[in-house]
Amino acid sequence: MCKDENLYFPAPEGMRLIPSHLSEGLTKALVISVYEEKGGGEHLAFSAKALPGVEEVKFAEVKVYEVAVALLIGHPYARYSERRVALPIVDGVAQMLGRAIETEGIIFRLKQSAIEDAQKTLTERGISIRDIEITHSLAHVILNSLPHLSGLSPSEFNECLGVTEKGGHVLEALVYDNSIGGIGGVRSLKKNGSLNPDLYYYFISGVECKRDCEAACRACLFFERCGMLNRMLNRHALAYIINSSAIAEILGGL
Amino acid sequence: MRLLSWEGEELPHLILSALKGQRLTLEEVVSKLKEKGALKVNFIDVLNALIKLEKEDLVERIRDSDYSPSRPVTTVKWFIRAERSAPLTQLAPDEVVIAASTPLINLLGGRDLMSILDAAVSLILSAEQGVYIATPYADATLSTIIAQHYQKVAKLAFVRVLVDISESNVAMLERLKFMLPNLEYALVGEYAVVEVPGVGSRRFKVRGLHLKALAVDKKSALVGSFNFKEPHVTCNYDVALLLRGKAAELVWDMMESLWHFCREHS
Numbered sequence: 001m002c003k004d005e006n007l008y009f010p011a012p013e014g015m016r017l018i019p020s021h022l023s024e025g026l027t028k029a030l031v032i033s034v035y036e037e038k039g040g041g042e043h044l045a046f047s048a049k050a051l052p053g054v055e056e057v058k059f060a061e062v063k064v065y066e067v068a069v070a071l072l073i074g075h076p077y078a079r080y081s082e083r084r085v086a087l088p089i090v091d092g093v094a095q096m097l098g099r100a101i102e103t104e105g106i107i108f109r110l111k112q113s114a115i116e117d118a119q120k121t122l123t124e125r126g127i128s129i130r131d132i133e134i135t136h137s138l139a140h141v142i143l144n145s146l147p148h149l150s151g152l153s154p155s156e157f158n159e160c161l162g163v164t165e166k167g168g169h170v171l172e173a174l175v176y177d178n179s180i181g182g183i184g185g186v187r188s189l190k191k192n193g194s195l196n197p198d199l200y201y202y203f204i205s206g207v208e209c210k211r212d213c214e215a216a217c218r219a220c221l222f223f224e225r226c227g228m229l230n231r232m233l234n235r236h237a238l239a240y241i242i243n244s245s246a247i248a249e250i251l252g253g254l
Numbered sequence: 255m256r257l258l259s260w261e262g263e264e265l266p267h268l269i270l271s272a273l274k275g276q277r278l279t280l281e282e283v284v285s286k287l288k289e290k291g292a293l294k295v296n297f298i299d300v301l302n303a304l305i306k307l308e309k310e311d312l313v314e315r316i317r318d319s320d321y322s323p324s325r326p327v328t329t330v331k332w333f334i335r336a337e338r339s340a341p342l343t344q345l346a347p348d349e350v351v352i353a354a355s356t357p358l359i360n361l362l363g364g365r366d367l368m369s370i371l372d373a374a375v376s377l378i379l380s381a382e383q384g385v386y387i388a389t390p391y392a393d394a395t396l397s398t399i400i401a402q403h404y405q406k407v408a409k410l411a412f413v414r415v416l417v418d419i420s421e422s423n424v425a426m427l428e429r430l431k432f433m434l435p436n437l438e439y440a441l442v443g444e445y446a447v448v449e450v451p452g453v454g455s456r457r458f459k460v461r462g463l464h465l466k467a468l469a470v471d472k473k474s475a476l477v478g479s480f481n482f483k484e485p486h487v488t489c490n491y492d493v494a495l496l497l498r499g500k501a502a503e504l505v506w507d508m509m510e511s512l513w514h515f516c517r518e519h520s
Contacts, residue, residue, distance in 0.1 A: 047298040148324040192284060197297040197327040250298060251327065252305035 009075040018075055025076025028083065029068035029097070031227030033160040035174050036063050038102065046195040050203070050250055053114030053134075053241030055171075059190045062105040062176055064160055067098035072229065080229045104182030106189050107162070108138055108173045110241060115171065118240030127236070132170040134237045135161050136228065139173035140221045141206030141238070142189070145199055146175070150188040154224055157185060200250060203242045207235055265303045268292060270312065270334060277316060277331040280304070297327075304332055311335055350501070355480060355492035370480050370494045371399070371487065377470045377496075378403055384411045386469045386509035389482045390418040390462075396482035397430050400437070408434055414513050415439040418463050440516040465512070466494075467505055474498050475505035 001008040001017065007026065008017035020026065041060030048054075074083035088095045115131045122129050139159040146157050155178065162172030177183045189196045209220035216222060216233035223230065265287075272278065272286035280301055287295045307313040315330045322329045353373040354362070378385060378399065385407075389396065392415070400407055407413055413434065417423040419441045427439040442463035450456050469475040478494025480486045497505065 045296045050298070191281065191297065191328070194296045194298070197280060197301060198325045201326055250301060250305075252301075252308065 009078065020075050023076055026073060027086075028072045028074075028080075028229055029227065030070045030072060030229065031066050031068050033064055033066040033158075033227065035065070035105070035160045035162065035176075037061070037107075038063055041107070042190070042193070044106075044190050044195045045193060047200070047246070047250060050200055050243055050247045051241065052243050052246075053111050053118070055109045055111045056107075057195055058107045058109070059186070060105060060107060061102065061182075062107075062174060063100060063102045064105075064158070064174075064176060065098070065100050066158075066160075066227075067096050069096060080231060101178075101180055103177045103180060104184075104186050105160075105174045105176030106142065106186050108142070108175075109162075110135060110138070110171045110173075112164075112167075112169055112171060114240055115169070118237050121240070122237065129234055129237050130170075130232070132161060133232045133234045134241060135170045135173045137206070137216065137221055137233050137235060137238050138241055139175055140216075140223050140226070140233060141203055141242075142173070142175045142199075143223045143226075144206070144221070145202035146185055146189070148202070149196060149198055150185040152183065152185045156183055158225070159223075159227065200247045204244045204247050204251075207238050207242050207244045209235055265292070265295070265299065266307055269300065269303055269307065273313065273332060273334050275334075277318075277333040279320075279331055280328055283332065301327065349498060351496040353476070353478070353494045353496055355486050355490055357487075357489055358491040358493065361491065368496065370476070370478060370492060371395075373476050373494065373496050374468055374482075375399055375403070377468055377474050377476055379406055380474060381406075381410055381470045383471045385413045386416070386467070386506065386513060387414070387482075388416040388463060388465045388467045388509060388512070389480075390464060390466070391420065391481040391483050392417055392423055392426060393483045394426070395484055395487060397426050399482070400430060401433060404434070408436065410436060413437045414509075416442050416463055416465075416509075416513060416516060419443040419445075440513060442512075442516045444519075467509060469502065469506040469509045472503050472506040475502040477505055 006019045006021060008019050011018050038061040041058040044057040044059055046054065046057050071086045071088065072080065072083035073086050088097070115134055118134060119129055119131070139161065143154070143157050143159055146152070147154050158176055158178050160174040160176065161170050162174060163170050175186060177185045189199060191197070206220060209217060211217055211219040213220060216230065216235055220235050221233045268287055268290060269283060272283055272290070278286065280297060283304070284295055284297060284300050287300065304313060308315065312335055313332050314335050315332050317330055320329055320331070351368060353368040353370045356369055356371070359367045359369060387396070400413065413436055415427060415437065417427065417439060424441070431437045431439065443459060444461040445457050446460045447455055447457050466480050467475060467477045475497045476494050477497065478492060480490070480492040480494055486492055
């Protein structure tokens with residue numbers, strides 16, 4: 001319902017209306033994206049002890065193709081399941097918004113063995129987890145650190161997950177600048193050919209949630225502009241990729 | 255240009271040398287190391303080394319106005335802890351380091367000078383076989399250093415102390431000997447009694463100990479102007495050289511010869 005320039009959404013219990021101003025948060029785009037590397041990229045040195053599940057980290061120029069396949073409409077704080085799916089249709093034809101952008105990004109390639117170990121161990125505990133959840137969670141750790149490390153707003157960054165050709169495993173997480181050519185944001189993650197050491201500090205906050213949530217929440221892994229609407233995230237699985245006690249040792253109380 | 259191994263023992267030594275008289279961020283330390291030829295160093299190895307040096311009380315970190323809590327690793331600054339310098343284990347072979355007494359360090363305001371007592375303790379702790387100490391005069395300053403590190407010193411084959419003939423020296427060393435069976439001492443000095451016409455009989459020193467030194471395992475030695483006495487700590491301006499390698503071996507040989515000579519002629 002729209003009244004006095006305000007929108008009113010029915011509360012989940014259906015007894016009252018919740019007001020909201022017009023904002024970007026009303027519509028969440030469900031995005032599918034793919035990317036390709038332009039050139040060889042630059043391999044960054046990192047601590048294998050701190051990131052035992054990471055095979056390589058690369059800073060590269062990338063071309064990303066994004067398509068918003070649907071819009072989910074609802075109150076800015078509404079959950080995914082409470083939103084209504086809208087497809088922009090003009091003259092009977094679905095109009096999908098999309099773009100191709102050449103920019104700078106950082107690629108984290110995970111070890112398949114580390115992911116399989118994580119899946120095996122968690123399965124024994126009765127938790128089923130997909131490789132995409134692990135890779136996606138790692139991408140969010142990076143996304144959440146970037147505004148702090150670069151000083152830019154969260155809207156300047158985006159993510160894309162990569163699938164291996166053989167087996168279809170999701171092992172690559174790309175985080176990139178949301179501007180054509182790059183804005184220097186992701187570039188702040190590389191220093192002298194290494195991964196920015198400040199990033200290790202944020203790896204810990206991705207694994208250890210202040211609210212001690214079950215899988216992921218706003219206090220740890222959620223990213224406001226997630227193209228997958230903050231689904232398929234699990235901080236516990238990250239413990240097999242990120243060794244937080246080794247990082248604590250490296251940081252030595254910093 | 256030399257390519258240094260960043261995992262090698264040289265890294266802490268290089269870091270301490272890069273930090274001399276300066277407060278540097280991690281990035282600045284890494285750049286300085288690269289300037290010195292350590293082209294392969296990376297942030298994590300340097301950070302690890304800095305944290306180890308911090309645990310050894312050799313470096314400190316400061317969060318000054320440039321510090322940002324959102325970038326805690328790269329904005330904290332590191333500097334050498336006041337009045338301390340590289341411990342024995344961090345010195346390059348054959349390196350000579352000047353140490354000074356605390357009053358002299360205070361006078362100079364020199365934060366990078368190693369104190370003689372720190373150097374002596376460092377040497378004693380590095381010992382694996384034996385220690386020679388020559389100090390004409392000694393008091394509780396010496397017995398405290400040795401007694402405080404009883405667990406380490408008691409395991410050595412010997413601790414041999416050369417002192418001048420004096421009642422107070424003997425009293426202190428006898429107490430120490432009671433505590434440490436592996437401690438031996440020799441009183442060094444020879445006196446001649448001469449009849450001086452018109453004055454009477456007088457006692458003159460004809461041979462005596464003026465050497466102030468500490469030698470360990472033929473590997474390291476400290477030679478200087480100090481006595482292990484309270485004035486060294488409170489008011490004397492003393493200097494000493496901390497030696498390793500061939501020079502230290504020579505000091506050890508001298509001390510060993512002197513020890514045997516004194517024991518035979520005592």
